Amino acid sequence: MSMEESLLSSKSEQLRSLKTEVWVESKKIWRVAMPSIISRVSSFGTLVVTQSFIGHVSSLDLAGYALVQTLIVRFINGILLGMSSATETLCGQAYGAKQYHMMGIYLQRSWLIDLITLTILLPILIFAAPIFKMLGQDPSVSDSAGYISLWFIPFTYGIIFSLTIQMYLQAQQKNAIIAWLSVLQFVVHILLSWLFTNILGLGVAGAMVALSISSWLVVLGEFVYIFCGWCPNTWKGLSIAAVKDLIPVMKLxxxxxxxxxxxxxxxxxxxxxxxxxxxxxxxxxxxxxxxxxxxxxxxxxxxxxxxxxxxxxxxxxxxxxxxxxxxxxxxxxxxxxxxxxxxxxxxxxxxxxxxxxxxxxxxxxxxxxxxxxxxxxxxxxxxxxxxxxxxxxxxxxxxxxxxxxxxxxxxxxxxxxxxxxxxxxxxxxxxxxxxxxxxxxxxxxxxxxxxxxxxxxxxxxxxxxxxxxxxxxxxxx
Incomplete structure (x- = not known):
């Protein structure tokens, strides 16, 4: 074989090796990305479905729901999403370092930090009506928003667990379960919304109860997955160690x-x-x-x-x-x-x-x-x-x-x-x-x-x- 042919063969081999490496890395990326995309689209869809059912109850309540969902819930969700992203950093690096037992501790620390954060923000949901009136919104719309915002309280507490557990699971590339639970949540949410609003005639309360039940369905499914042995290396049970080094984690x-x-x-x-x-x-x-x-x-x-x-x-x-x-x-x-x-x-x-x-x-x-x-x-x-x-x-x-x-x-x-x-x-x-x-x-x-x-x-x-x-x-x- 001539030197030129040998050089071409070497380059061809390098190209095949590079393609293989890119393919392997791409599979790792989409193994995490696809369940996350499905989860987010399904979760967003439940809010849209709730908005649709409330819109058929009353245009006034639709306006109140829109105010709460687009302003207050988005505001709180942004803070919780940001606070929870530290879990991505710590769990991802711990998994790479094979410190598997620390991932469960980091998860519990994020729960404590997010629960404290949401509890501090709770007055925004409780006093939504006077807040919107102070901002110059229509009094009747503000009163409707104040009523609906109270129903969002259990939903926002569920966000804490669903966000952090998703980050914990995707750090170890086990978040396919999240996609399945999110699709199940979307289907169940449509059925419950139809049952509570159209069949039982519970109106706005029925639509919001359906939202809370379906959102916590995902959380309960995640708890079962973690607590019942599907994460044996990374979950060792609740631990008092979660309160140790809480301040540095809180800063992050x-x-x-x-x-x-x-x-x-x-x-x-x-x-x-x-x-x-x-x-x-x-x-x-x-x-x-x-x-x-x-x-x-x-x-x-x-x-x-x-x-x-x-x-x-x-x-x-x-x-x-x-x-x-x-x-x-x-x-x-x-x-x-x-x-x-x-x-x-x-x-x-x-x-x-x-x-x-x-x-x-x-x-x-x-x-x-x-x-x-x-x-x-x-x-x-x-x-x-x-x-x-x-x-x-x-x-x-x-x-x-x-x-x-x-x-x-x-x-x-x-x-x-x-x-x-x-x-x-x-x-x-x-x-x-x-x-x-x-x-x-x-x-x-x-x-x-x-x-x-x-x-x-x-x-x-x-x-x-x-x-x-x-x-x-x-x-x-």
Whole structure:
């Protein structure tokens, strides 16, 4: 064999090896991502179903439900989601380091921290009616919202367990059970809602009871899965060790909470800003349609975000910096390919997207005008959640929180207000500010990940795990 043929054979062998490695890594990523996507879509669907049944009871109660669900529940859910993401970091790294017994302790610590957090936030649900009246909402709608918000209390307490257990299970790639439970929840929720509202005639109370029962059905299923022996290595029972090192974990949880909330609240503020424009009803409707489209797409990339977090955390805990970098390349490549496909679809069908949500031609026309900005936001939205997932898996939540604050509130929001009101671009100006904020965030996160020394991060993860490691019940470390 000549030297040239030998060289070609070597390159061909390397290419086959690379394809095999990418395929293996992709399977690991989608094994975590797909159940997470199914779970989030199903959970979102239960809220939509509840809204639909309440809408057939009373338009007044529909408005009250919308206020509570889009403002208060989203606000609380954002905080709990952020606080719980510390569980992703710690459980993922502990699993990679084979400190399996610590994962159950980290899970219990997250329960304690989230229960304390939600209890502090509980007055927002209890006093929703006077809060909405103080904000200038219609008194009758506010009273309806105050009644409905009380029914959301058991639902929000269920969120604590469903969020944290999902992160605990996906860290060990056992979250397929979550997907099955979420689909079961969705089906049961439809049946219970129909039974309680249409057959028994319980109205709003029936719809909210159905929501609570179906959401806790998932939690009970998760408890059975964990407590009855399907996680023998990572669950050793309830332990007093959960209160040890609670303060350091709480600091990481707070950093995670701030990171996520700064991002989630930004979109709510933009809708509020749009409400002060000329022809505000059309502006809010069109803006909300675009945000709903991005919201459905975000469910896909949040699933991939969880996979990015798990893979990075696992490899950091395992001490393999090279594998961390390879995993990042594969998950980012996957996200970009999907993002480009969605970007093309938004550009091709942008003028028709509005018809999916509204029959008002003004709203449809404005959505069409925003389609190019929407497409570019979707493209960037396929990148920054994955970068955030890498950061969470690494434990860089504090740095990401600073980046989110600068990009969204120092740059994006002021630019959007100036373009919308001063330059008179209206909703296009607000969305332009959103695009600037997301673009800056994506650029800074990319720079942060690119400049990260992964060998150092491996050392930091090892030091953190060794510091917080406790003896397992069998006496070993």
């Amino acid at each position: 949880s707070i950093s995670s909470g701030v990171m996520v909330c700064l991002e989630l609240w930004y979109y709510a503020i933009l809708v509020l800003v749009a409400g002060y424009m000329k022809n505000a009803e059309i502006a809010i409707a069109a803006f909300s349609v675009c945000l709903n489209i991005t919201g459905w797409i975000v469910n896909l990339f949040v699933g991939l975000m969880g996979a990015a977090c798990v893979r990075v955390a696992n490899e950091l805990g395992r001490g393999d910096a090279k594998a961390v970098k390879f995993s990042i390349k594969v998950v980012m490549g996957t996200g970009v390919v999907i993002g480009v496909l969605l970007w093309v679809l938004c550009l091709c069908f942008g003028n028709k997207l509005g018809h999916l949500f509204s029959d008002d031609e003004e709203v449809v026309e404005l959505v069409g005008d925003l389609s190019v900005l929407l497409a570019n936001t979707v493209l960037l939205g396929s990148i920054f959640p994955l970068l955030s997932g890498v950061a969470v898996g690494t434990g860089l939540q504090t740095k990401v929180a600073v980046i989110n604050f600068i990009c969204f509130y120092v740059l994006g929001l002021p630019i959007g207000i100036v373009l919308g009101y001063v330059v008179h671009l209206q909703v296009k100006g607000i969305w332009g500010g959103l695009l600037v904020g997301v673009g800056c965030q994506t650029s800074l996160l990319s720079f942060l990940i690119w400049r990260t020394n992964w060998e150092n991060e491996v050392s930091k993860a090892s030091e953190r795990l060794d510091k917080w490691n406790l003896r397992s019940p069998n006496g070993s470390n």
